[in-house]
Amino acid sequence: MQTREGALAFAPWRRMVGGLVRRGEEARGAASALSTLVPRAAYFPDFLTPPVEGGPPELREGIDRVLATPKSRLRHELALLSASGGRPWAGAELARGDTAALAVLGANLRTYHREFIKPVWRHIDAATATDRALRTRALVDGGTRALLNTLRPMAVWEPPVLTVDYPVDYDLHLQGRGLLLVPSYFCWRRPITLADSELRPVLIYPVDKTPPSSGASPASSAASLASLARLLGPTRAALLYEAAVLACPTTSELAHATGVSLPSVSQQLAVLREGGLVASRRDGKRVLHTATPLGHQLLGRS
Structure with a gap:
């Protein structure tokens, strides 16, 4: 939000955020407060990125970890931020672990996620x-x-x-x-x-920020490969399944796994990519494929 870098990747998101900030007092307040904790500088507090154990935490758990930061660490890291030229919102209150200030910080984090992150979460x-x-x-x-x-x-x-x-x-x-x-x-x-x-x-x-295709979102109620085959056709259903269960298979590996010719596999994968169900990336001379989160949902694997 505080830079013009990455225009191709982030310009649409910045436009969306700008509109929300102009129209919404709550969104504007959250963005304003949090930007003072993460300024465009060489330092921002580590407590805002809490440790992750056993996989990514849910939003509520992550925010709870931020708010549970020991007071001594809050004081130390906010002092470092101030020393580097930052002017943290509610700096004195946050530094001493004031309950009200921490509650507002939690509310701002939830608002920021709801307004600015959730719309592009897919x-x-x-x-x-x-x-x-x-x-x-x-x-x-x-x-x-x-x-x-x-x-x-x-x-x-x-x-x-x-x-x-x-x-x-x-x-x-x-x-x-x-x-x-x-x-x-x-x-x-x-x-x-x-x-x-x-x-x-x-x-x-x-990560690579190539915008995904904007194909129609298929219904996610198909819980079995049989029903998925009726929806997509047997070949595409089989390719989507193999792309989900194998570790980033190549086009040749998918052809071998499904018993389908290479030209046909390439054609069907293009359709799955257009629908947002499969993502493909070139790795040297080969192309690797994987089911997207939407593809996993369609397979009932989410």
Whole structure:
């Protein structure tokens, strides 16, 4: 919201947000308050991105984790924000863990999500799910080295060092803790990490933001492959199923799994992509395919 970068990816979203901010007092207040906590600067507080264990948390759980930040950490990180030139909203109240200020912060986070994120969640979900599937395929095929090589050119793996295109000079020593890779829709060009090296090491990196096709949303009540075949036809139903259960299969692997010729598979996959049920990405000489979240819903796998 605070930059013009990534016009092709974010311009439609910025226009939507701009309209909501102009028309709605609640949306405008949430955006104004939160922008003071995440300014366009080299630092913003780590407590706003709480740790994730066992998969992405629900929104309510994530906000609860933010609001449960220890007072000592609130005080320390908000002081760092102020020292870097930021002017955090309700800074003094938040720093001492004031209950009323924390309640307003939670309300602002919920409003921001409802007004600005939820309308485009389908696009975000599809982009991040496709990214996870592609990188999982790389991990299955070639192990950790192949997975980390998929991060080129923004990150280069030269054992034992992962060199990342990062806005500041910063060394992070894992010390056996591992590195959590977090795909992000709104991250732009460069990966980011937490400022506090004592926290769990994470690398938040941008995903491909190619806009998905805007085909009609099919009904999600088909819970069996038989009913799905009646809706899509047997070939497309079989391809969608295999794209969902295999680890990012190639066109050839889908042809082998379904017993359908390569030219026919390519044609049917194009129809599934137009309907927003399958996403495809080129990987060298091959093309990898995965079912989108909408495709998984149609299969009854969500």
